[in-house]
Amino acid sequence: MPETFVAPSSLEPGPPVSKRTRWFAPARWRGKIRSTPPGLVIGILAIAAVVLVAVFLTIDLRGNIAYVLPRRAIKVSAMLLVAVAVGVSTLLFQTVTANRILTPSIMGFDSLYILVQTALAFVAGAATLATAPSTLKFGLEILLMVGFSVFLYRWMFTGATRSLHLLLLVGIVLGTLFRGFSSLLQRLMEPSEFIILQDLFFASFNNVDPGLLAVSAALIALVCIGVWRMRHTLDVLALGREVAINVGVDHKRVVMRVLLACSLLVAVSTALVGPVTFFGLLVVSLGYQLCRGFRHAWLLPIVVLIGAIALVGGQLLLERVFGFATALSVIIEFTGGILFLYLLLKGSLK
Structure with missing residues (x-):
């Protein structure tokens, strides 16, 4: 079946019920949000993202511009890549699992990343790990995380069960196992090495x-091109x-391809900047509220733009307003964790 299969109009998902938007906006705004054309939403978000990137690059720009500007460009480029990778992977994962509170990290990717870092620090020393070539660590982390996902998916989908729910359960159990091993190794480490590792x-x-x-941009671009070509099939899925x-x-084949795409995107993002557990849940939940329908042709750019606005705008506020009082990842995890608990307790999503 070609990947450009288009769902019949009778099967197109309609707009979500008001219960799903109850937490997002006051009652008088719900209709206006839902009646806004997705193209207009994308345009507004794109303008906001471009403005924030421009402000981030140029605000208070003085001194040695040839040194400051490239460093800011590197930082904003990393944030944009993470916004694309995490946003797209979370949206795809929720599509194939038909669940709005799951993220790829539920499969144990973040726990595996922490286990790899801890094991390397325990064997070679935290100082050696901190000074090791970044390219070598980047390649090793991606290889281990993608290899883990390929092994898990092939094992689950080529056996007798072939159950996506069993796959999620195994991922949760393995994530707990990885965290247990990591905690054990960290307790055996010297306190000075643990501080470096932390x-x-x-x-x-x-x-x-x-x-x-x-390298990260090339890998993410290749995956996103393949995902974009599957956007109509994802609508049916x-x-x-x-x-x-x-x-x-x-x-079965489409789900396998989507899960492998999720694995590669999460692996690249995690190896590049570190784990961001609840960021995908945050931006995808907001994306569903701003999009009138469930077409991935609209959802994909909306989720990516919301992620870019959240990261660039959050970093801008952190640096210029709060004076580096905390880390952006801490704020994201705190906000996303509250949203996750709220969705669980509210029972507004599947």
Whole structure:
């Protein structure tokens, strides 16, 4: 079946019920938000993202501009790449799992990243890990995380069960196992080495290696091109497994491709800046509220633009208003964690 399959109009998902937008805006604004054309929403978000990037690059720009401007460009480039990778991977993952509170990190990717960093620091020393070539660490982390996902997916989808729900359960169990091993190794480490290692557990946009940006951008671009070509098939996939199979979609093959795309995007993002567990949940939830329908042709750019605005705008406020009082990743995880708990307790999503 070609990947450009278009769902019949009778199967197109309609606008979500008001219950899903109840938490996002006051009652008098819900209708206006839902009646806004998606193209206009994308235009407004794009303008806001461009303005924030321009302000971030030029605000208070003085001194050695040839030194300051490239450093800011590297930082904003890393934030944009993470916005694309995390936003797209979370949207795809929620599409195939038909669940609005799950993220790829539920499969244990963040726990695996922490385990890899901890194991390397335990064997070679935290100082050696901090000074190791960034390209080598980047390649090793991506290889391990993608290899883990490929092994898990092939094992689950080529066996007798072939259950997506069992796959999620196994991912949660393995994530807990990885965290347990990491905690054990950290308790056996010297306190001085643990302090060095602890900085790697949080996402940081201040120390991104410029040499990794081009490689990350190329990998993310290749995956996103493939995802964009599948956007109509993803619309059908969002309707459910039975509907997708009935209209001719090879459900197993498409789900495998989507999960592998998610794995690569999360691996690149995590290896580049570190884990951002709840960022994807935050931007995708906002994206669903701003998009009138469920078409991925609209959802994909909306989610990416919201992620760019959140990261660039948040970093701008952190630097210029709060004076680096905390880390941006801490604010994102705190906000996303509250949203995650709220969605669980509210029961507004599947």
